Amino acid sequence: MLEGTWYLEKHTESLLYLHKIRSHIYHGKTAYQKVDIVEIEAFGKTLFLDGKIQSAQIDEFVYHEALVHPAMLTHPDPKNVIILGGGEGATLREVLRHPVERATMVDIDEQLVKLCEAYLPEWHAGAFYDERANLVFADARSYLENSDETYDVIISDLTEPLEGGPSVLLFTREFYTTAYERLSEDGVLVVQSASADPYYNDFVRDVYVTLKSVFPKVKVFRAPVFSFQMDWAFTLATKGRDPEEVPVEEIGRRIAPFTDKLRFYTPELHSALFKLPKFLKEVLPKGRVITDENPPVWLS
Numbered sequence: 001m002l003e004g005t006w007y008l009e010k011h012t013e014s015l016l017y018l019h020k021i022r023s024h025i026y027h028g029k030t031a032y033q034k035v036d037i038v039e040i041e042a043f044g045k046t047l048f049l050d051g052k053i054q055s056a057q058i059d060e061f062v063y064h065e066a067l068v069h070p071a072m073l074t075h076p077d078p079k080n081v082i083i084l085g086g087g088e089g090a091t092l093r094e095v096l097r098h099p100v101e102r103a104t105m106v107d108i109d110e111q112l113v114k115l116c117e118a119y120l121p122e123w124h125a126g127a128f129y130d131e132r133a134n135l136v137f138a139d140a141r142s143y144l145e146n147s148d149e150t151y152d153v154i155i156s157d158l159t160e161p162l163e164g165g166p167s168v169l170l171f172t173r174e175f176y177t178t179a180y181e182r183l184s185e186d187g188v189l190v191v192q193s194a195s196a197d198p199y200y201n202d203f204v205r206d207v208y209v210t211l212k213s214v215f216p217k218v219k220v221f222r223a224p225v226f227s228f229q230m231d232w233a234f235t236l237a238t239k240g241r242d243p244e245e246v247p248v249e250e251i252g253r254r255i256a257p258f259t260d261k262l263r264f265y266t267p268e269l270h271s272a273l274f275k276l277p278k279f280l281k282e283v284l285p286k287g288r289v290i291t292d293e294n295p296p297v298w299l300s
Contacts, residue, residue: 007038009053012200017053017229019043026119030111033159037119043227045120047088049112049159055088056227060123063192063232065265066223068094070273071153071190071236073251074243078152078188082106084140084170085158088116089124095155096130097258103133106144110137141170141178150184156191160203168295171207175292176214176237186240189215196222196233198279204233205287206296211237213289219243220284221273223264244274 009017019040026037036048044057055063068091072078078098083091083105095103107113113135117128127133136143140158158167169175171191179189191211193204204220211218215237225232236243251267252259276284290296 007036007040007048009048010051019046019053026115028115030109030115032109033112035112035115037115045122046227047116047120052160053227054159055090055120055123057122059226060088060090061263062223063225063228064090064094065262066221066232066273067091067157067190067192067234068155069255069262069265070221070234070243070270071155071188072098073246073254073270074236074238074241075152075186075188076240080149080151080184081153081155082144082149082151082182083155083157084144085156085167087112088120089113089127091155091157092130092133093123093125093127095153096127096132097261098254100132103130104136105133106136106138106140108137108139113137141175144175144182145178147182149182150187151182152184152187154179154183154187154189156189158192160194169292171210171296172290172292173210173213176211180214180239183239187238188240189237191235191237193220193233193235195228196220196231196280200230201233201280201283202287203296204235204280205284206290207235207287208284209287210290211235215239217242219274220276220280222276222280223273244271246270 005021007019007021022039022041024038028035033049040046046056047054079101081095081100081103086105087107092105158170193207208220218237220235222231222233248267251270
């Protein structure tokens with residue numbers, strides 16, 4: 001019999017998760033989404049958006065280090081980086097560990113960013129105040145379409161495309177074509193791509209096939225995110241070198257100044273992240289090309 005207060009997370013129509021709450025930190029709505037910040041018995045501080053877990057204190061470093069460092073290390077010398085989404089500031093935190101000249105973070109939800117700044121300082125760790133950081137509160141697609149800048153790395157740290165949500169048109173071939181045009185010669189795009197499990201892998205398949213229709217090199221990798229209760233997928237697309245061909249020695253040299261800050265990513269782990277199980281390798285080519293006319297809708 002359950003005792004205490006529990007947070008019910010609806011992953012899909014057929015899968016629910018229950019999280020025992022130790023304390024409530026914030027509950028409210030922004031102009032774009034419902035926000036819950038609670039302390040979970042198993043996960044510590046945890047952010048839920050529209051009832052779905054986004055980030056947890058126990059393992060946010062796994063997600064954010066996996067999202068950022070393989071892409072940053074695939075590019076030979078990234079100086080100008082743009083993050084699409086990334087409200088908690090942890091993606092920005094990881095980017096700024098590298099010797100970049102500028103890191104722009106574009107998030108549509110200023111209220112959410114301010115809430116994370118106030119209630120989740122462990123995530124941003126001061127990154128919002130770094131002189132190299134450029135915070136923009138705008139629609140990421142419009143911003144990129146109207147930008148005349150060239151970026152070395154584009155990091156898509158967007159929420160899943162819930163029907164009617166702000167992210168639906170940020171996973172389409174049209175959008176990825178814009179991203180391709182804004183990248184430098186050796187440019188890299190990385191996209192958080194949701195579940196990498198045997199059942200709920202439709203989204204990563206579609207992102208993979210869609211990016212393959214735009215970029216010459218596309219690779220899927222994954223990381224175990226305990227609070228998500230599954231392996232999480234990321235898709236890396238590049239104009240330049242293959243991420244699996246980055247020398248271990250180069251990775252070690254480039255992360256040496258901040259390796260003591262990392263808790264997940266290592267030079268040896270880099271190539272291992274791209275080794276996929278047979279079931280995932282077999283289903284990836286079976287995805288569909290996502291378009292503006294036929295956008296994705298995440299399981300609800």
